[in-house]
Amino acid sequence: MSTVVKAAGTPTSAKAQAGEIVVSSVGKSYGEGQFVKEVVKDCSFTIERGKLTVMIGPSGCGKSTLIRLLAGFEKPTSGSIKINGKPVTGPGKDRLVLFQESALFPWMTTYDNIMYGPRARGEDTKEARSLAEMLLDKVGLRAFRKKYPTQLSGGMQRRAELARAMINNPEVMILDEPFRGLDAMSKELMWEYYSRLYEESGRTNFFITTDIDEAIFLADRLLIMTNVPTQVRAVVEIDIPRPRDLVSLVDDDRANEVKMEALSLLHEEAMKSFAGGSKAAADFIEAYSKRLRTKKE
Amino acid sequence: MFREHAASMQSRPSSEAEQLIVRLLKRTMPFQVISEGMLQSVAAVSRPFSYRAGEVIYRAGDKADDVYVVVSGAVDHLLSDTPTTVERNRVMHSGDVFGWAAVLGQDKRVRLATATCVETAEVIRINGAALIERLNDDPATAKVVMSRFATMITREFGAPAAAAQIVAPNRTVSDAPAAVPRPRGHATGLALTLYRISRWLRSPKPFLMLLGFALFLGFWYLSVQVWKLPRFREMPGLTTVFHEWFSKNPTYGLSFYTPEYYQDIWVSVRRVGIAFFLATALGVPLGLFLGWSRTFREYVFPVFEMLRPIPVLAWVPLAILMFSGSETPVIFLTFLASFFATALNTMLGVESIDESYTRAADCLGASKMQVFRHVIVPGAMPYIFTGLQISVGVAWFSLVAAEMVSGQFGLGYVINTSYTMVRYPTIGIGMITLGAVGYVTSALVRIVGDSMMQWRVRELALGGR
Numbered sequence: 001m002s003t004v005v006k007a008a009g010t011p012t013s014a015k016a017q018a019g020e021i022v023v024s025s026v027g028k029s030y031g032e033g034q035f036v037k038e039v040v041k042d043c044s045f046t047i048e049r050g051k052l053t054v055m056i057g058p059s060g061c062g063k064s065t066l067i068r069l070l071a072g073f074e075k076p077t078s079g080s081i082k083i084n085g086k087p088v089t090g091p092g093k094d095r096l097v098l099f100q101e102s103a104l105f106p107w108m109t110t111y112d113n114i115m116y117g118p119r120a121r122g123e124d125t126k127e128a129r130s131l132a133e134m135l136l137d138k139v140g141l142r143a144f145r146k147k148y149p150t151q152l153s154g155g156m157q158r159r160a161e162l163a164r165a166m167i168n169n170p171e172v173m174i175l176d177e178p179f180r181g182l183d184a185m186s187k188e189l190m191w192e193y194y195s196r197l198y199e200e201s202g203r204t205n206f207f208i209t210t211d212i213d214e215a216i217f218l219a220d221r222l223l224i225m226t227n228v229p230t231q232v233r234a235v236v237e238i239d240i241p242r243p244r245d246l247v248s249l250v251d252d253d254r255a256n257e258v259k260m261e262a263l264s265l266l267h268e269e270a271m272k273s274f275a276g277g278s279k280a281a282a283d284f285i286e287a288y289s290k291r292l293r294t295k296k297e
Numbered sequence: 298m299f300r301e302h303a304a305s306m307q308s309r310p311s312s313e314a315e316q317l318i319v320r321l322l323k324r325t326m327p328f329q330v331i332s333e334g335m336l337q338s339v340a341a342v343s344r345p346f347s348y349r350a351g352e353v354i355y356r357a358g359d360k361a362d363d364v365y366v367v368v369s370g371a372v373d374h375l376l377s378d379t380p381t382t383v384e385r386n387r388v389m390h391s392g393d394v395f396g397w398a399a400v401l402g403q404d405k406r407v408r409l410a411t412a413t414c415v416e417t418a419e420v421i422r423i424n425g426a427a428l429i430e431r432l433n434d435d436p437a438t439a440k441v442v443m444s445r446f447a448t449m450i451t452r453e454f455g456a457p458a459a460a461a462q463i464v465a466p467n468r469t470v471s472d473a474p475a476a477v478p479r480p481r482g483h484a485t486g487l488a489l490t491l492y493r494i495s496r497w498l499r500s501p502k503p504f505l506m507l508l509g510f511a512l513f514l515g516f517w518y519l520s521v522q523v524w525k526l527p528r529f530r531e532m533p534g535l536t537t538v539f540h541e542w543f544s545k546n547p548t549y550g551l552s553f554y555t556p557e558y559y560q561d562i563w564v565s566v567r568r569v570g571i572a573f574f575l576a577t578a579l580g581v582p583l584g585l586f587l588g589w590s591r592t593f594r595e596y597v598f599p600v601f602e603m604l605r606p607i608p609v610l611a612w613v614p615l616a617i618l619m620f621s622g623s624e625t626p627v628i629f630l631t632f633l634a635s636f637f638a639t640a641l642n643t644m645l646g647v648e649s650i651d652e653s654y655t656r657a658a659d660c661l662g663a664s665k666m667q668v669f670r671h672v673i674v675p676g677a678m679p680y681i682f683t684g685l686q687i688s689v690g691v692a693w694f695s696l697v698a699a700e701m702v703s704g705q706f707g708l709g710y711v712i713n714t715s716y717t718m719v720r721y722p723t724i725g726i727g728m729i730t731l732g733a734v735g736y737v738t739s740a741l742v743r744i745v746g747d748s749m750m751q752w753r754v755r756e757l758a759l760g761g762r
Contacts, residue, residue, distance in 0.1 A: 073656065093662045103657035107675040107752045117661040120671070148752040168661060 019084065019094065019171030019204040021047040021070065026079035027229075028065055039065045041229035042079070047172070052198050052205040054215045056262070057225030057233075058270040063208050064100070066230065067176045070206070071097040083172065093121075096170035100177045102157045104149040110160050111136070111145040117168040128167070135163040138197070155186035162197065172204045179214065188246055191217050199242055212266065216259055217244060224265050227272045234265055315340045318421055324392045325366055327445040331438045335431070342427035348372075348414040361398035361406040363422040367391055370418025376410045388415060397446050399425025489754065490747070531721075538725035549720035551711065551727075558726075562734060564706040569692045569738065572628050576635035576688055581681060584643025589673055594644075605637045609695040613702050623704050630699035635688040642684025646677030679753055682746035689742050693735045708734075 028040040039062040047053045057063055068074045069081060072090040081088045083095065104113050114135060118128035136142045139159040141152075149157055158178055165173060179190045195218055198205055209215050215222055222236040240255055249255045318340040322328040328336060345368070348354055354365070354372065365372075372389040389395050389412075398408050406425065432439035497503065518535040520526045541547050545554045552558060587594050587601075609630050616626040654676060658668045700709030708731045715723035747754050 071660065073659075091659045095660075097656075097660050099653055099656065101651075101653050103651075103653040105654060105657075105672065105675070106756065107678070107750070116658070116663075116671070120658070120661055120663040120667050148755050150752070150756040164661070 020049040021095075021172060021204075021206070022082045023047075023066075023070075024080055024082075026066075026069065026076045026081060028062075028069060028074070028077050038229040040069070040076070041231060043231050044079075045223055045232045045235070047204060047206050048221065049204050050202050051220040052195075052207060052218055053221045053223060054207045054209060054219035055223045055225060056209055056212065056215045056266065057230065058227055058266065059210050060228065061225050061269070062228050062230035063225065064176060067097060067099075067174060067208060070174055071095060093168060094171045096165045096168060096173050098161055098165055098173070098175045098178050100180055102149070102154075102161060104157055104160055104164070106149050109146050109148055110141055110152070113149070113160060114164045114167055116164060131167055132163075135167055139163045139193070153186075154182050155190060158182065158190060159193065162194065166197070166201070170203070172206060174206045174208075176208045177210065178207075180210075187214070192246070194218070195242070195244065212259060212262055215262070216240075216255055217246065217249060222258070222262060224262055225269070227269045233269065236262060314345065318343050318345070321366060321368060321392070321421065325394050327394055327442050329445075331442060335435060335438055338431050338434075339423060339428060342431065343421045343423045345419065346422055347417065347419045350414055350416050352414045354412040354414060354420075355396070355408050356411045357408050359408040361396065361401070361408050362425055363396060364394065364399045364425055364428060365396040365412070366421040366423070367393045367395075368419040368421060371415040372418050372420070373413045373415045374410055375413070400429060400443070400446060490744075533721040533725045538722045538729075541722040542726050549715070549723045551715075551720075551723050558730075561706055561708055561711050561727075562730060565696060565700070565708045565731075566734065566738075568624075568628055568631055568700075568707065569689075569696050572631035572696070573635055573689060573692050573738075575628075575632050576639050576692070577685060580636045580639030580684075580688070581643050584640040584681070584684070585647060585669075585673060585677065587640065587644040588647025588677065589669065601637075601640070605641070609634055609698050610702070613699070616699075617703060627696070627699040627704040627707075631692050631696040634691040634695045638688045638691055639681075639684045642687065643677055643681050646680025646684070647673055649680060650676035678746075678750050682742070682750070685742050685746070686739055689738050690735070693731065693738070697731065 023046070024044050026040055026043045027038070029036050029038040031037050043066070055063060055066070065074075069076050070088070072088050072092060072095070083092075088095075104110075105116070108116065111132065114132050115124065115128065118124055118132075133142075136145055139162060141156060141160055141163070144152060144156060144160075149160070152160065161178075178194075179187050182190060191214060198218075207215075207218060216238060219238045222238055223232050224234045224236065225231065226233045236258055238258055240249070240252060315337065319333070319336045322336050322339060328339065343366075348370075355361075357376075367389045369391050372393075372395065374387045374389055374395050395410075395412060396408075398410075399406055429439075432442060514535060520529045521532050522534040522536065541549065542552050544552050547555060550557065551561075583597075587598060612630055612633060613626075616629050620626045620629055650673065654672050655668055658672050663671065696707070697709030697712070700707040701713040704710055708727050712724050712727040712731075715721070715727065
């Protein structure tokens, strides 16, 4: 098991500790009759409370479908999803989802965007405002509070969105490839940023990615998914102590071990999806792996 | 910075040269108002130099040590591109001061521009650090000089913030102007508009616009009155129309000096105003609901699409049957086309809203009504205002059609009756007035739209529009 160091300093951490999601034999398919496409099949896993669970899988494997199911925007065709023992019936304030594409309202300033959740619930209180100030500081956007989203860089937009989510103090935060499309440098900064925020809050986080380095840097538990229809292929507990830093992770034997393990599984799944399209591709992979084998001998 | 092969340098200026420098400094903006004694002390840290044409005095990024005053010749000053630069390129002549980076913050003294000698130039170089030292002896003078430098910088960078920073007591700023916050973000709507207008006035665009008008009027004049081209012969000529328009005692009874002229304008504006208001008040909500509710749309949209292509003129008989009097049918006809344009554009606006915004609002706990108010309405706003611009245009279009068919007074009525009563110059007056008034109303709609959508204005501004 992991040896996570959690800061218990934040007053909200007790509440944030709640939030366990149990996904049991969930299936999801689209279309009818002969056009049916099965995206998720008999998929079961648990998102443990207070942990950062990262899901990784080849692109197009149905991760985003799973997110929509978890968020409650769509209903599973079979099986059930329960949060704190209660079934998920629709979007709720206990789960907050950050989607791939930036969804800051372009017609609101950074500050108004962050305050949107509290205001929508009619809680434009002193506490909410001071929490917003604190979050603005935390994500380093104090100077940009009156700017509109289009005036911010990609990384700033993601940070503003993190702040907008966190002010609502959700039990579970679900993030769907939030740092996709950022340049390498901002991406690494965002990892450090995000993991610090997570360590401070100790709330349940579910993070989806296709980037193995991102996954290992962030995760307590790593779920490796199969190709479509998606299922959990393996669960890897990542017991590297926190706080982690990028430089030392490169030399860390345990990290590299996990990485190799995860990569070989992922590679297999990716190859399946690659070959799924054509006979020629399958033949090519066959030949390629044969050559690898002979080389080793 | 000092290039030995070209610059001739005198190590210590003689007292005579010093007097020359003092006299010259008196002519420059930053040093205009300071005392003789102080000027002499500044002259003591100055050295005269000369540069050949084509020689680079300094480049952006070089270390900045001296401030330059042009004695004679011309120096081209090209600011490195920053987002706030107003006037990038300037040519400096006698009495101009440049190289102010040398008096900025201690560790940021780096050239922000490239200065190239255009024609053989004589300059005075004043050491920046020494200048600040001298000025420190007299804080009051320092303040004046520095604030004048600040004004210069502001003029070049258009950044009020740079000025605010540099006037700090007796010296220097904490940061180079390149790092100054961009004014766009802080500017209010009005300041932004004024800034854009002043930029427009300094660009070649107004000139081109005037040229366009001149060409158009010139063609009118030549084709009708000079060349008398076949199809133009019957048209009222440019001078005839303008003579009539500005006449105190117009032949056909309509000019700037007759009250009827203003009455006709007022009647038309009022009709368009009422019709446009009704079209907006009904069209925007209808469009919002059409876009928002799928069921509502299934009922209404097919009927809407069938009515929309029917031209205004085809509605005339029905309008006269439906409404009594002459005023209401005209307003109704004017209203129709505007209404369709507004509703359709609003609906498209709602459809254009990315699903991720509504999803995000759902996630953040917004109710259905809140999603409508906070996401659907502002998200559709850019399309709504595009629709309103079109709507104002078609309102004028159908107004004139309606006034020609039924109605009394109004610009369309003037044009039509002038034709039947052979008052040709008045047709010209009516048409030009119509164009001008239409242009103004359309501009008003755009101004209102811009002030309601600051976020959109900024977005477009970032795209360089």
